[in-house]
Structures are given as C-alpha cells and as structure tokens.
Amino acid sequence: MYNAKAVITGIVIFVVLFSSPFWVGYLGQNYTKTDIVLPKDEKNCIEDVEFMRAQHMRLLNEWRDEALRKENRVYVSKDGKKWAISLQNTCLKCHNNYKEFCEKCHVANSVYPYCWTCHIIPTEGK
C-alpha cells in the first residue's frame, strides 16, 4: 500500500474522533451524578425511585387531571399508602429544597418547566 503508515494512522484518528461522542457519553458523567440532595427525613417517595425519576412529570400531569377534572384528590400508591394530590402540599413537603433538588436535575437536563410561576417554591432549609 502506498503511504500505508500515514493512511492507517489517519483512519484510526478519524474513527476515534468520529466515535468520540459515544466514548464521552460512555466514560463521562451519567445522570445519577447531578449531585441532587434527596430529602433527609423521608426515605421513600410515593413510588419507587426509578419510576419517579423517569415518570414524575407524567405522574404530575395525571395528578392534575385527576384532581382538577375528576375530583379524585387522593392517590393510593402501589404499597397502599394514601397521598393528597398536591404538588405544593405533598411533593414539596419532603422535596423542600428547590435549589438542590428540582433545579439541579432540571438544569443538568436542560429542561425549564414553569411550575413556579403559579406554584410556590418552599422557603429553603425548613
């Protein structure tokens, strides 16, 4: 092959560069490292962590429709516990640190929901 050394090196460099996003994604930080601070005094959320992490926004939408339109203002979770359907009075009672919980993850994921134009963020540290 003519100029084999340069060609092969070039191909290797090209492949590494081309696949670099995958390597960065594979070796770099994953979403569990957003350093969110979980509530201290409560161990369990209404459902398991994986569900809450992936589906909390859909759950909130469903809560909204059930509470506002069907007057079903109590949620009975899988383990039988009853929860009043309220972002402000149920969720934020435990998740009372907006900066360290909601915001960190939302910023890391570049999502900016406008919940707080109406719902009231709890005052920190209480």
Added chain:
Amino acid sequence: MNTSRRSFLKVVGLSAFALSSGMASLAGTAGAAGAQIAPGRYERGAKALTAKRWAMVIDTRQFHSPEDYEALIEACHKVHNVPHIPGNQNIKWFWLDKYDRVFPDDMNAHINTKTRQAEYPLLCNHCSNPPCVRVCPTQATYKMEDGIVAMDYHRCIGCRFCMAGCPYGARSFNFVDPRKYLSDPVPNPAFPTRMIGVVEKCTFCAERLAEGKMPACVEASGGKVLFGDLEDPNSTVRQALAANYSIRRKPNLGTQPGVYYLI
C-alpha cells in the same frame, strides 16, 4: 405482464387485509399510550363533601352595608391569593356592585331607594349551562359533575373568549404578574397563585370542599350565606329557597346560575 384477473384480486385482497390489521395494531398502541401512568389508583378524599349540584344562597337582607361583606371578600381573597390591583385590571373573585348592574332585568325607575342603593355581592354563578365552557377552545374551563365550573390554569392560553362569553363579568384576566401585588410570602402558601396571561375566577372553593370544609365566604359569613346541594330537598339551600323569595342574575339568558339572592 401477464397477470390474470384472479391473481390480481388475490393480491389486492391480501394487501387490504394486511393494511387493516396493521392499522388496528397501531390504534391499539395509541390506546395504550392514553392509559394511566401511575401504578397506584385514584380516589376521593374520605372527608370530601359531595353533591349532585352545588349552589349558594346569599341572604342580602342580613347585610346592611357594603362593609358587612368585607369579611367575606377578605376571607376569599386571602385563601386564594387573589391580588388587589388598582385600576381596571383588578382580579375579581368576590366583589360588590349596585342593583342596576347586578340585576338589570329587574331594574325599574321607581324601585325603592334602599334596594337601589344597596351593594350586592358578586361571584362566579357556576351556571348549569355555562357559556364560558362552550367557548373555551382548550377545555381549560369545564363543568364538573357536581355543578362547579372549574378552571385548569395549566391549559389556559389567555384567549379571553370565556370573558367575552360570561354574561356576569365573573372572569378576570391577569394582565400583569399577580405576585407583584401579593405579599411575600403569599397570604396562603398552601394554594398556588396564578401567572400572567391566564384567566381566573371563583372556584366555589372546590379545593376546600375536597377537604370537608365549606367555601371561605360561607364560613366567614356566619350563616348569612348558605351553601349546599340543590338536588337534595332537605339541604339548607333548598329550605331557604322554599321559604323565601329569591332571584338570580339575568335569568332570561338561560344559563341557570347556581347563585341565588334573597332580596
């Protein structure tokens, strides 16, 4: 190509069958996507007050001056974080006006001075046939099973059709951020505020009924405002309506208001 009529029809039939079953399976997945997300289930609160048709009876005979309504207005606005905005952009949940503007149909030139000059309390009438619900393009406002005309601010796009539709002026638009006119922290931190660009109105305290509490204005009135089930002959509202002469606002429009006035 040498295709017989018979084989052509076979192919057409088979492809029609394949397409239709494909569509059916697609429709199946779309239906599943609309199903419930949460693994739990939903129910009413144990203490929730329920009715077939909530209604309010306001005994205006027992209110002697506009100041008598102050406590009711204050209770309502405090519970729901309703701001007071000076000028024509105020937010109205519970407010007062004169007879000729409240009951224009019943107004005549020689009506007695006391009736004419008194102030009457106004709020959303929670009509049985609400024009605001008919005109809302996003179903942000809707009528619930118990007769309450409710709002979902998440869905409101601020088009103000409902304000044009409501013959009672019971809806207010947030021209400015209402939080600018509220104390910090807000009067009731357990209840949300509204945001700029949505329409709002009285909710008949649906969130309080769900907790087994009477509406804030009813509670603050000390029995001068009654609240109950219009479909229940033994309810306080039905008894008050049976024993007294009552009127409603603009009955000729056919909206069937749920707020009755004893005059």
